[in-house]
Amino acid sequence: MKAAPLDNADWLARSLAAVWHPCTQMQHHAAQDADALPLVPIARGEGAWLHDFEGNRYLDGISSWWVNLFGHANPRINAALKAQLETLEHVMLAGFTHQPAVELAERLRALTDGVLGHAFYASDGASATEIALKMSFHYWKNRGKAQKNRFLCLSGSYHGETLGALAVTDVACFREAYAPLTRAAATVPCPDARLAKANETAADVARRAAQCLETKLAAENENIAALILEPLVQGAAGMVMYDPEYLRLARALCDRYRVHLVCDEIAVGCGRTGTFFAHEQANIRPDLLCLSKGISGGYLPLSIVLCRDEIFQGFYDEEVARGFLHSHSYTGNPLACRAALATLDIFEQDDVLHTNLDRARKLYAALAPVAEHPKVRHLRQRGMILAFDAASDDPAFSRRFYRAALENAALIRPLGNTIYLMPPYIIGDKEIAHLGEAVRKALATALA
Numbered sequence: 001m002k003a004a005p006l007d008n009a010d011w012l013a014r015s016l017a018a019v020w021h022p023c024t025q026m027q028h029h030a031a032q033d034a035d036a037l038p039l040v041p042i043a044r045g046e047g048a049w050l051h052d053f054e055g056n057r058y059l060d061g062i063s064s065w066w067v068n069l070f071g072h073a074n075p076r077i078n079a080a081l082k083a084q085l086e087t088l089e090h091v092m093l094a095g096f097t098h099q100p101a102v103e104l105a106e107r108l109r110a111l112t113d114g115v116l117g118h119a120f121y122a123s124d125g126a127s128a129t130e131i132a133l134k135m136s137f138h139y140w141k142n143r144g145k146a147q148k149n150r151f152l153c154l155s156g157s158y159h160g161e162t163l164g165a166l167a168v169t170d171v172a173c174f175r176e177a178y179a180p181l182t183r184a185a186a187t188v189p190c191p192d193a194r195l196a197k198a199n200e201t202a203a204d205v206a207r208r209a210a211q212c213l214e215t216k217l218a219a220e221n222e223n224i225a226a227l228i229l230e231p232l233v234q235g236a237a238g239m240v241m242y243d244p245e246y247l248r249l250a251r252a253l254c255d256r257y258r259v260h261l262v263c264d265e266i267a268v269g270c271g272r273t274g275t276f277f278a279h280e281q282a283n284i285r286p287d288l289l290c291l292s293k294g295i296s297g298g299y300l301p302l303s304i305v306l307c308r309d310e311i312f313q314g315f316y317d318e319e320v321a322r323g324f325l326h327s328h329s330y331t332g333n334p335l336a337c338r339a340a341l342a343t344l345d346i347f348e349q350d351d352v353l354h355t356n357l358d359r360a361r362k363l364y365a366a367l368a369p370v371a372e373h374p375k376v377r378h379l380r381q382r383g384m385i386l387a388f389d390a391a392s393d394d395p396a397f398s399r400r401f402y403r404a405a406l407e408n409a410a411l412i413r414p415l416g417n418t419i420y421l422m423p424p425y426i427i428g429d430k431e432i433a434h435l436g437e438a439v440r441k442a443l444a445t446a447l448a
């Protein structure tokens with residue numbers, strides 16, 4: 001007799017018994033009350049939809065933690081990966097090289113107009129942050145300025161959760177829990193556009209914040225290696241958006257005070273803000289650029305740090321100790337690089353940045369009616385990121401909203417009181433309408 005297929009409840013029970021889920025108070029999953037956090041077993045994905053084991057489906061409104069760009073089980077990425085799998089699944093990148101790693105580095109360099117000429121590979125975003133910080137410090141050390149060993153970040157910044165990355169992460173709950181283990185970077189004010197006073201524009205807020213940056217750099221540049229920031233949108237802080245003017249000013253100040261500018265485009269890169277890289281909207285280039293999340297289309301763990309040739313040259317020497325000392329076992333994994341190449345192919349073949357303009361307009365139109373709600377504040381958008389804040393002092397608001405969205409067949413996971421949409425770039429008109437409806441209904445439930 002054939003065993004009955006396992007259903008949602010089976011997978012749920014087994015997961016709770018064996019898997020420790022990330023960024024989760026596990027007890028909330030086990031709770032039975034109104035504030036319980038549902039755990040959803042997923043059997044398969046297709047396009048923008050996730051399917052469970054019992055015929056329910058959920059529209060992936062946040063691209064599965066911001067990684068999925070062209071839908072689940074994308075036929076083109078699948079085909080590229082199958083071919084790569086038959087050719088070379090992995091080889092170490094120390095002493096060896098391979099086609100996907102070379103081609104990806106070349107294509108990313110071309111996307112920066114040749115300014116960021118070398119690519120260093122790793123597997124996740126937090127590692128990319130750490131690589132950029134180490135590279136910056138070590139570059140200055142090789143240049144005889146070892147005292148440049150401090151970093152600056154913006155208030156509310158998020159650059160990952162490993163110990164080194166936590167040092168430049170200013171999200172209170174992450175940072176405070178492990179504060180004794182880190183060497184915290186100094187923070188300078190974030191140019192959050194919501195801070196605009198009457199008669200002030202977002203660019204004015206940016207100029208004010210840049211003055212604080214200047215004061216800090218003028219006083220301490222001898223000890224500062226780099227400023228790290230998330231260009232245009234601070235993701236984990238709650239989709240905090242700011243004017244490109246800040247990036248222009250920060251670039252000029254970093255040049256003047258000889259401090260590296262690190263752009264963490266792990267979340268905002270790969271077309272998310274409308275341009276391929278967010279920093280392009282300020283007409284600048286960073287010294288170091290971190291990429292991850294969307295770069296592999298949401299398929300495989302991959303991160304990349306791109307750097308200027310001048311930084312690369314600072315390590316080029318006889319001596320091993322002057323070389324960059326960093327490695328991960330799966331560095332430059334061919335499958336992950338192949339997924340990234342297939343992702344870049346789709347950007348080119350489908351003219352994605354252009355077609356996203358229309359998608360972004362439709363997303364805004366779908367959310368605009370929600371902004372009429374008296375408890376909705378600051379509806380904002382940058383490309384394919386939309387967000388608003390809900391005025392609620394219910395500590396369980398985000399959990400309630402999340403659950404109500406699932407009940408309306410949508411995956412939308414608020415950051416505190418900030419509700420945001422960050423869907424894959426294949427989302428169609430009907431799906432956009434579905435998301436708008438889900439937000440409206442979930443908001444009504446969560447605020448009730």
Ligand SMILES: *Cc1c(COP(=O)(O)O)cnc(C)c1O
Pocket residue numbers: 124125126127129158159160161230235236264265266267268292293
């Ligand atoms: C997600 C994220 C990271 C960390 O990436 P992980 O792969 O989760 O380690 C770093 N910076 C930003 C801006 C991110 O959004």
